[in-house]
Amino acid sequence: MIDLNQQLKNPVWYALQETHKKFAITFNGVQFYKPEICTFGSFFDEAKTTKPASEYSKMSDTFFFVSEHQTPEIDLTKVRLVKKIDGCQMVLNTLTDVSITEDIVMLDETHVDEIYDLIWLVMPGFYQKRTFEMGKYFGIFKDGKLVSVAGQRMQTNLFTEVSAVVTHPNYTRKGLAKQLISHVTKVILKENKKPILHTNKGNLAIALYEKLGYELTRDMNWWLYSKN
Structure with missing residues (x-):
């Protein structure tokens, strides 16, 4: 089992792996909530976020990636960054x-x-x-x-x-x-x-x-x- 400290480093990911698994949409190692539930996405490897971000944008006009330190990579012809919200846990x-x-x-x-x-x-x-x-x-x-x-x-x-x-x-x-x-x-x-x-x-x-x-x-x- 993944311990609590590890889960808290990537809470969206592990929520979609466990309690909220029924709400998960997965694109090549990147996970999102179904957009009618919550427009949050999660990842471990930012190099994998480009195509999933473009695909998810077809389902939701706006969405969030949630991460501790990593910066998602996106295709600027299909998706644009609106803002980065500096948050804390x-x-x-x-x-x-x-x-x-x-x-x-x-x-x-x-x-x-x-x-x-x-x-x-x-x-x-x-x-x-x-x-x-x-x-x-x-x-x-x-x-x-x-x-x-x-x-x-x-x-x-x-x-x-x-x-x-x-x-x-x-x-x-x-x-x-x-x-x-x-x-x-x-x-x-x-x-x-x-x-x-x-x-x-x-x-x-x-x-x-x-x-x-x-x-x-x-x-x-x-x-x-x-x-x-």
């Missing part, structure tokens, strides 16, 4: 105790549209409607409206990623995200997995994640491409 050390004062609801298929609309309002670009199928999602409602959400994205038998942590702009600074992150983290721990998350370098939320017990561990960069 954080791994839970010891969860800080958080008082849960909100009613946290496990979301289901009836909430798919609400989840999508809220995430795209706050953090557009990463989430597809069927991303919901990658893991469990939880939310907080106010006056019958979903105002804060957090869920699970990439996962294997050893780790699960906390993701899609967003709060409606009208409800920020009330501790909703903190309670949701704590709740999702506890759910992961009960499954005997290591909670992880990814974010942009310099994100102000890093301070919150650190207060909850997460530690910065490595770079994890998102290369965003678009079909020419």
